[in-house]
Amino acid sequence: MKMYRILLIFLATVLFCSVAEALLDGNSEQTVNVICKQTIDTTFCRSVFAKKLNTPSPSKKDLLNVTVAEAQRFSANTYFFISTLLRDAGDEKPRLQMCAEAYAIVNTAFTNAVSFFNQGIYNKILKLKDDVSTGVSICKTDFSVSGYKINPMIKKNREALVFTAMENIIGQMAS
Numbered sequence: 430m431k432m433y434r435i436l437l438i439f440l441a442t443v444l445f446c447s448v449a450e451a452l453l454d455g456n457s458e459q460t461v462n463v464i465c466k467q468t469i470d471t472t473f474c475r476s477v478f479a480k481k482l483n484t485p486s487p488s489k490k491d492l493l494n495v496t497v498a499e500a501q502r503f504s505a506n507t508y509f510f511i512s513t514l515l516r517d518a519g520d521e522k523p524r525l526q527m528c529a530e531a532y533a534i535v536n537t538a539f540t541n542a543v544s545f546f547n548q549g550i551y552n553k554i555l556k557l558k559d560d561v562s563t564g565v566s567i568c569k570t571d572f573s574v575s576g577y578k579i580n581p582m583i584k585k586n587r588e589a590l591v592f593t594a595m596e597n598i599i600g601q602m603a604s
């Protein structure tokens with residue numbers, strides 16, 4: 430009788446765990462929400478996954494893969510974008526040059542993240558957060574850029590911080 434009871438509890442536990450697992454897998458949407466709500470721009474975070482995930486039930490590794498790849502693409506594009514702004518820059522040139530320096534740092538960090546991901550050393554990705562924050566803090570945004578109503582670097586800085594938060598959150602989940 431006692432054995433039977435233990436067996437029943439065991440089976441119930443196994444069943445519960447597999448259902449929970451199945452729900453979690455099928456409901457990747459929920460995982461993405463949990464991740465994105467911890468960032469400063471939920472909409473932007475969700476859009477990164479919406480555009481790039483090619484499986485309905487991605488693993489944490491898949492989520493991290495998309496994140497590091499998109500972060501690196503973003504930082505390289507932003508560095509290039511600043512160089513195009515510098516071409517037409519007037520008074521704002523020195524401030525933009527600071528942003529170029531900042532994004533060289535951010536781009537190095539996000540490039541290292543891709544390389545750490547490929548080597549499977551996820552905990553090293555977590556340490557890049559400080560480099561990104563430092564980089565972003567160098568790019569001040571209290572100046573105007575000709576041709577723009579709002580300094581476009583405000584948006585770029587926010588997105589850089591979202592990417593690094595995503596890498597940190599998923600890096601912790603995956604390691």
Ligand SMILES: *[C@@H]1O[C@H](CO)[C@@H](O)[C@H](O)[C@H]1NC(C)=O
Nearest residue numbers: 483490491494495498546547
């Ligand atoms: C990461 O994503 C790329 C592009 O989708 C894919 O080719 C590569 O195999 C993925 N890497 C890992 C380790 O999952």
